[in-house]
Amino acid sequence: MFAEYFQAAALIFIAEMGDKTQILSMAFATKFKIRQILMGVALGAALNHGLAIAFGTLLSRYLPMDWLQLIAGLLFVFFAFWSLQAEESEEEEVKAAYGPILTVSLAFFLGELGDKTQLTALTLSAGAQWPLVILAGTVTGMVLTSLIGILVGIKLGDKIKELYLKMGAFAVFMFFGLQKLFVSPLTSTWTWSFWMPLILGIAILSYFRITMFQRKLATIEKTQFQRRAEALKIFAGTLRSEVELLCKGEAACSTCVGDACLVGYMKMILEQAEQHVEINKTSLRDIEKLLDRSYDRQKARGILNMLNRFYADHPDDFGSSTKDIFSSVRGSLERIVFGVPLGEFDQYQDYKKAIEARDSSFGLKKM
Secondary structure, eight states: OHHHHHHHHHHHHHHHTTSHHHHHHHHHHTTSOHHHHHHHHHHHHHHHHHHHHHHHHHHHTTSOHHHHHHHHHHHHHHHHHHHOOOOOOOOOOOOOTTOHHHHHHHHHHHHTTTSHHHHHHHHHHTTOSOHHHHHHHHHHHHHHHHHHIIIIIHHHGGGSOHHHHHHHHHHHHHHHHHHHHHHOGGGTTOOHHHHHHHHHHHHHHHHHHHHHHHHHHHHHHHHHHHHHHHHHHHHHHHHHHHHHTTOOHHHHHSSOOGGGBHHHHHHHHHHHHHTTOOOOGGGOOOGGGSBOOOOOHHHHHHHHHHHHHHHHHOGGGOOOTTTOTTHHHHHHHHHHHHSSOOOOOSSHHHHHHHHHHHOTTOOOOOO
């Protein structure tokens, strides 16, 4: 009983790592509480997998156990290849029309219909002695995957590459599939003259499937990088337009000192960002030594608020001046608003706490 539970939980957990389940969980995490998300996932998965397990249990009454195990092995090998799919991540439009828990459960129920996790639940239940234990295991796997997606996925971002996650799922499914084929009574009479071509065929197919997966993944990553670069360019232009409104002009300043003042320096940095030019380290300056022309603090506050909303939506873009093209702009705006730049932070959440400690009324809500 416990073996069935842990096998079901482990298979679903591995299969959904880096899949749309985690992406959905991260999307819901921006709107609902973690407890509500996990309850919704559990309910949606229970309904979805419950249907599959009920069908699998019914199927076991009409097919001999030996055939069920052989079919299960073949399906697991198929799931291994199915795991190697590279898909562009899409932002999910989440509408909480039925309350948080029902909204999440409906999204997961519909999202997993016909997916490999539902078919895995069906396969595991075919011939299982404890169908409800299988259901508990698959639901546990879904909940754990979602929890990891919420707590770890957002923080680590792209540090855990999709390639490694999908390859892990491929290896697990392939192992269980081949194991079921080897121990099946129906294959006990097969000789090595049959096994060798089969294993060789699977190996060749695996090589081509993995190669195609890597190429597709590289193409998607390149496309997403280009889209991200274009989005950063547009946002840099928007920021520059707002920063230019801070400039007092030569009528008030008598002489323009260019990038030796806070506004001129920000304009120079943002112009480089607009042109997709990597920020030159030699052009970075000590913000505290730049000339402050007593700029409009309220305008600067509004621009800083805009920049923070960007960080709230894209926390992976936050960082030191070597990573974050807007770091120097942020520091310059902080000097205008608070009198001093707040320094560098590794994580956006740490910066959020620091700026709210400085001014609790500072609006950092996401757009």
